[in-house]
Amino acid sequence: MLGDLYLCASMVDAAPFEERLAAASAAGYTGIGLRPTHYRAARASGLSDADLRAMLAGHGLEVLELGFVADWWETGEKAARAQAYERSIYAIKDALGGRHVMTISGPTADGADALAERFAGVCDRAAEHGLRVGLETLPWTDMHDVATAWRIAELSGRANGGPVYDTWHLNRGGTTPEMIRATPPDRVVAIQISDGSHDVVGSELEDTFHRRLLPGQGEFRLAEFVALVESLGVTAPVGVEVLADELRALPTAESARLGMEATRSVLGAARATAT
Numbered sequence: 268m269l270g271d272l273y274l275c276a277s278m279v280d281a282a283p284f285e286e287r288l289a290a291a292s293a294a295g296y297t298g299i300g301l302r303p304t305h306y307r308a309a310r311a312s313g314l315s316d317a318d319l320r321a322m323l324a325g326h327g328l329e330v331l332e333l334g335f336v337a338d339w340w341e342t343g344e345k346a347a348r349a350q351a352y353e354r355s356i357y358a359i360k361d362a363l364g365g366r367h368v369m370t371i372s373g374p375t376a377d378g379a380d381a382l383a384e385r386f387a388g389v390c391d392r393a394a395e396h397g398l399r400v401g402l403e404t405l406p407w408t409d410m411h412d413v414a415t416a417w418r419i420a421e422l423s424g425r426a427n428g429g430p431v432y433d434t435w436h437l438n439r440g441g442t443t444p445e446m447i448r449a450t451p452p453d454r455v456v457a458i459q460i461s462d463g464s465h466d467v468v469g470s471e472l473e474d475t476f477h478r479r480l481l482p483g484q485g486e487f488r489l490a491e492f493v494a495l496v497e498s499l500g501v502t503a504p505v506g507v508e509v510l511a512d513e514l515r516a517l518p519t520a521e522s523a524r525l526g527m528e529a530t531r532s533v534l535g536a537a538r539a540t541a542t
Contacts, residue, residue: 268497271297272530273331274523275459275508276305282519284309285322290523292326300332300506301363303355316362323363331504332457333359334369335403339389340382353389357396366504367399367456369431372410383422390425401431401456406440407471413437414446420454429454432496433508435461435479438487439471444495452500459508460530462487479510481529483536493537505530 274291276299282290284305291299309319323329333356338349356368370389375382390400402416410416416430432447432455462485467474482489507526514522 268502269458269493269534270502270504271331272527273298273300273504273506274526275332275506276300276302276334277510278508278514278526279519279522281515283312284314284319286519288322288326288328290520291328293520294523294527296328296507296523296527297504298329298331300334301330301359301365302334303352303359306359306363319363330359330363330365332367332369332506333365333398334401336368336370336389337373339370340373340377340385346385350392353392357392357398360396360398365396365398367401368393369401369403369457371403372405372408372416375409375415379418379422383419383424386419386428387423387425390423390428394425394427398427399456400425400428402428403431403433403459404436404440404442406436411436411440412446413442413450417446417450417454426454429456431455431457431459432501432503433459433461434482434487434489434492435459435463435475435508437492438463438465439467439475447495448499452496452502455496455501455503457503457506458496458501459506460489460533461507461509462489476510477512479508481509481511481514481525482507482533483529489533490536490540493534494541497537498541505534 274296336353338345393400404416413430420428460482462480462482465486507530509526
């Protein structure tokens with residue numbers, strides 16, 4: 268069975284820390300995702316790390332997801348900048364906790380072996396802070412499907428690294444059920460859930476950041492996806508990540524609630540079908 272439900276950082280990107288926590292707690296999430304920009308804003312408002320930890324505890328929440336890291340595939344100055352950003356993420360983990368750090372996909376021109384070595388470096392650095400490393404496939408990059416992400420993670424030889432199943436990107440990037448079946452279930456770091464249309468409206472980036480749908484309201488057959496991954500033994504946590512202008516226009520608590528209710532409905536439908 269899939270794991271804890273958490274509220275992804277970008278789902279409520281503009282919300283202050285306390286508002287984010289109150290919304291997540293009221294809707295029934297186990298935890299939240301957090302980015303360095305959100306952490307820095309909370310600290311700049313006068314809150315200490317001890318204050319932030321107390322707020323998390325007071326709401327019965329934990330930080331699950333941190334990120335995201337781009338350019339991990341680069342060398343030279345770009346790699347140095349990426350690793351500096353990594354360090355800012357690890358500082359948040361050391362201060363507030365976390366289960367996994369997100370990396371995003373990029374070009375494959377340097378070849379799988381070189382990319383696997385660089386991904387292994389991220390995994391090693393994250394392991395020093397007790398984090399897993401999720402590789403999220405983006406449809407507009409070379410690493411656009413789960414097969415490619417899993418090959419890099421497998422070649423890295425690091426047990427704390429593996430793919431992220433973002434249902435929007437899986438459906439837009441060409442991932443097939445066969446690719447999912449070929450990926451060891453214990454190596455799936457996280458699932459991020461949203462729904463949508465198979466047809467792109469505007470650009471892929473515009474669609475991704477503005478036109479996602481609540482789970483169960485689109486064409487992605489999410490109940491079948493959940494039934495598949497649970498039948499395979501995937502136990503990864505599930506992040507609700509519905510990036511939609513309509514939800515951003517709502518109060519944070521309402522957006523979080525709608526995301527949770529829709530996700531629970533999909534999970535329930537999947538499990539009813541399985542039995």
